[in-house]
Amino acid sequence: MPEIYKNYINGEWVESSGEKYENRNPANWDEVIGIFQKSTKEDAIAAVEAAQRAYERWRLFPAPKRAEIIFKAAQMLVERKETFARDETREMGKILPETRGDVQEAIDMSFFIAGEGRRLYGFTTPSELPLKFQMSVRIPMGVAAIITPWNFPMAIPSWKIVPALVAGNTVVFKPATDTPLSAYNFVKTLIDAGIPKGVVNLVTGSGAVVGESLIAHPHVKVISFTGSSEVGKRIGSKGASLFKKVSLEMGGKNAQIVMEDANLELAVDGAVWGGFGTTGQRCTATSRIVVHKKVYKEFLDRFVERVKALKIGNGIDPSTDVGPLINEAQMNKVLSYIEIGKKEGAKMLIGGFRLTGGDYDKGWFIAPTIFADVDQNMRIAQEEIFGPVVSVIPADSLEEAIEIVNNSKYGLSSSIYTNDVKNAFLAIRDIYTGITYVNAPTIGAEVHLPFGGVNQTGNGHREGGNTVIDIFSEWKSVYIDFSGRLQRAQIDTDKIVKKE
Numbered sequence: 001m002p003e004i005y006k007n008y009i010n011g012e013w014v015e016s017s018g019e020k021y022e023n024r025n026p027a028n029w030d031e032v033i034g035i036f037q038k039s040t041k042e043d044a045i046a047a048v049e050a051a052q053r054a055y056e057r058w059r060l061f062p063a064p065k066r067a068e069i070i071f072k073a074a075q076m077l078v079e080r081k082e083t084f085a086r087d088e089t090r091e092m093g094k095i096l097p098e099t100r101g102d103v104q105e106a107i108d109m110s111f112f113i114a115g116e117g118r119r120l121y122g123f124t125t126p127s128e129l130p131l132k133f134q135m136s137v138r139i140p141m142g143v144a145a146i147i148t149p150w151n152f153p154m155a156i157p158s159w160k161i162v163p164a165l166v167a168g169n170t171v172v173f174k175p176a177t178d179t180p181l182s183a184y185n186f187v188k189t190l191i192d193a194g195i196p197k198g199v200v201n202l203v204t205g206s207g208a209v210v211g212e213s214l215i216a217h218p219h220v221k222v223i224s225f226t227g228s229s230e231v232g233k234r235i236g237s238k239g240a241s242l243f244k245k246v247s248l249e250m251g252g253k254n255a256q257i258v259m260e261d262a263n264l265e266l267a268v269d270g271a272v273w274g275g276f277g278t279t280g281q282r283c284t285a286t287s288r289i290v291v292h293k294k295v296y297k298e299f300l301d302r303f304v305e306r307v308k309a310l311k312i313g314n315g316i317d318p319s320t321d322v323g324p325l326i327n328e329a330q331m332n333k334v335l336s337y338i339e340i341g342k343k344e345g346a347k348m349l350i351g352g353f354r355l356t357g358g359d360y361d362k363g364w365f366i367a368p369t370i371f372a373d374v375d376q377n378m379r380i381a382q383e384e385i386f387g388p389v390v391s392v393i394p395a396d397s398l399e400e401a402i403e404i405v406n407n408s409k410y411g412l413s414s415s416i417y418t419n420d421v422k423n424a425f426l427a428i429r430d431i432y433t434g435i436t437y438v439n440a441p442t443i444g445a446e447v448h449l450p451f452g453g454v455n456q457t458g459n460g461h462r463e464g465g466n467t468v469i470d471i472f473s474e475w476k477s478v479y480i481d482f483s484g485r486l487q488r489a490q491i492d493t494d495k496i497v498k499k500e
């Protein structure tokens with residue numbers, strides 16, 4: 001019998017008042033990973049109320065002490081890394097080296113933000129009046145609702161939960177329905193490290209029920225969401241109408257430029273990893289490659305050759321390069337985009353079909369697919385596919401390549417392969433995205449720099465780095481007058497000058 005996993009509310013593991021659902025392995029649909037709670041609105045409300053009660057104590061617990069618990073959790077994650085990576089591969093499909101990387105990213109984030117507990121810097125400024133001191137401090141906000149996707153089931157929750165906690169907020173966490181086990185593993189580790197009762201609450205279930213209830217609850221002060229632009233738009237509008245702080249990290253249509261002076265072998269390495277790593281299911285995935293016409297044919301020949309050699313299969317098998325899609329609906333969506341690409345007249349060089357026969361029949365596998373001679377305005381070059389499909393677009397010059405890259409409603413990540421420093425700096429200056437790589441693929445961000453994008457990728461916030469603290473705190477400016485008399489800013493300043 002598969003194990004039954006419960007919600008965690010107010011320091012206790014509790015069953016939902018609603019139904020339960022099965023979590024299955026996308027590489028082997030027969031395998032049930034566990035039974036999870038399909039939570040109700042009442043569960044979500046109970047979790048917010050518990051978090052609100054816990055907030056009154058947690059916000060007064062010194063920040064360095066809050067951070068020490070996170071530091072301990074990071075150490076425990078190091079010990080549990082292999083087990084958690086294996087659980088992750090079973091529940092979401094990506095290959096073991098990648099799920100190890102996912103857990104590692106949560107470790108990195110936790111160690112990094114634990115240091116922030118002794119900083120949470122504000123600043124001081126001089127006053128325009130004598131005998132007056134002023135400074136800014138960060139204050140916590142209250143309950144943070146954390147809504148996360150399935151593609152980085154431990155890293156992305158860590159980007160949000162850990163800074164929220166260190167900044168003094170309490171948390172209600174609603175993970176993606178496809179990856180509740182990794183959420184359980186992460187929350188269990190926080191509890192084992194000593195997070196007090198009510199400070200972190202886990203409620204599994206659908207966005208429509210649990211997510212919506214969290215967003216609407218008056219005690220939820222800040223909402224952090226990573227997922228599709230469609231859902232993000234809804235959360236953003238609803239949050240705005242309720243005057244809540246909403247941080248959104250959404251879609252991408254990331255492009256890699258390959259210049260005529262690039263090291264082609266390196267550019268192909270980057271294209272294979274950026275395009276087909278995580279089966280193309282990253283918001284940073286390389287889904288467009290813009291290649292200078294002088295090396296277009298050679299790049300394509302080498303790229304196809306390398307993709308031909310990729311082994312598709314169960315991510316737990318060490319010989320597998322590319323795992324399955326997350327679920328049947330996602331697989332069907334990707335297959336429909338492949339049909340769209342063909343109809344639009346793009347040239348399909350490899351892939352383009354569902355893998356069947358033997359073990360493939362039990363999972364959601366699509367052969368890595370390359371379209372060449374893609375026009376920059378085709379739907380396959382404009383819409384986020386979130387699967388193993390890459391569109392290659394020729395360009396005559398760097399200028400044209402940058403125009404193509406910028407011709408997107410998204411703006412998360414970008415990359416340029418070139419050996420000319422001038423090209424590199426022009427790309428850094430002129431590409432409008434939140435991240436640009438030089439001689440590296442569009443994926444692979446590290447936790448200590450801001451992460452996020454422009455246009456419809458985000459709404460102006462940045463996770464990662466110390467910028468993430470801005471999401472989970474408010475600024476308070478403090479003025480302390482020790483003159484013992486009324487001093488009027490902007491007015492009495494004149495007198496001071498005149499007196500002298």
Ligand code: UN1
Pocket residue numbers: 105151152281282283284285442443444445446
């Ligand atoms: C995502 O694609 O949703 O930069 C996150 C990267 C990873 C994070 C990706 N560190 O590709």
